[in-house]
Amino acid sequence: MTIxxxxxxxxxEVHSCPDRLQSQVHTACGSDMMSDxxxxxxxxxxxxxxLLNPQVVRTAEMMDIICIVFVRGKSPDIKVxxxxxxxxxxxxxxxxxxFEACGKLYIQLNRNTDKEAEI
Numbered sequence: 681m682t683i684x685x686x687x688x689x690x691x692x693e694v695h696s697c698p699d700r701l702q703s704q705v706h707t708a709c710g711s712d713m714m715s716d717x718x719x720x721x722x723x724x725x726x727x728x729x730x731l732l733n734p735q736v737v738r739t740a741e742m743m744d745i746i747c748i749v750f751v752r753g754k755s756p757d758i759k760v761x762x763x764x765x766x767x768x769x770x771x772x773x774x775x776x777x778x779f780e781a782c783g784k785l786y787i788q789l790n791r792n793t794d795k796e797a798e799i
Contacts, residue, residue, distance in 0.1 A: 681705050681706075681788060681789060682701065682702050682704060682705065683701045683703050683705060683746070683770050683772070684701040685788070686705060686726060686747065686749070686785065687701065689784055690749065690774040690776050690781050690784060690785075691774060692773060693755075694770070694771075694772055695755070695772065696761050696770055696771040697765060697768060697771070698770075700770050701770065703746050704724065705724060705725065705726050705747060706722070706725070707721075707724070708726045708728065708782065708789060709721045709725055709727055709745075710728040710729070710781070710782040711729060712730050712731050712778075714731070717739050717745075718739060718743065721743045721745060724744065725743070725744075726745065726749060727739075727748050727749070728778055728781050728782055728785070729748065729778075730751050730752055730778060732755075732756055732760060733760070734760055734763050736748060736760070737760060737769060737771075738763075740764075741767045745769065746768075746770065747769065747771075747772065748764065748769060748770070748772070750771070750772070750773040750774070751774055751777060751778045752776075752777055752778070753775040755773050756771055756773070
């Protein structure tokens with residue numbers, strides 16, 4: 681699944697790095713606690729969160745997260761967007777609540793995994 685697929689699935693607005701929308705994503709994590717993200721996230725992941733501070737981008741960089749989706753209609757400020765651009769991290773925002781967004785991604789990522797297993 682690509683970041684562009686996620687953007688379409690969750691009806692997202694793209695805030696940074698539109699040139700990276702074709703990057704592949706293999707896992708997703710939803711959390712507002714960056715300590716949990718540090719403990720559990722795998723690489724090439726997308727992070728869904730309601731936090732809008734630069735620490736989210738710094739955490740994403742440390743964990744090789746390639747995309748951040750801000751949920752509940754939240755929009756990042758220019759400092760967050762600039763930092764993400766500098767780090768090469770795609771930022772999306774969606775009006776979906778975290779639960780619904782995570783559920784949609786879970787279903788779609790599992791479908792993609794099942795198709796790959798069949799090949």
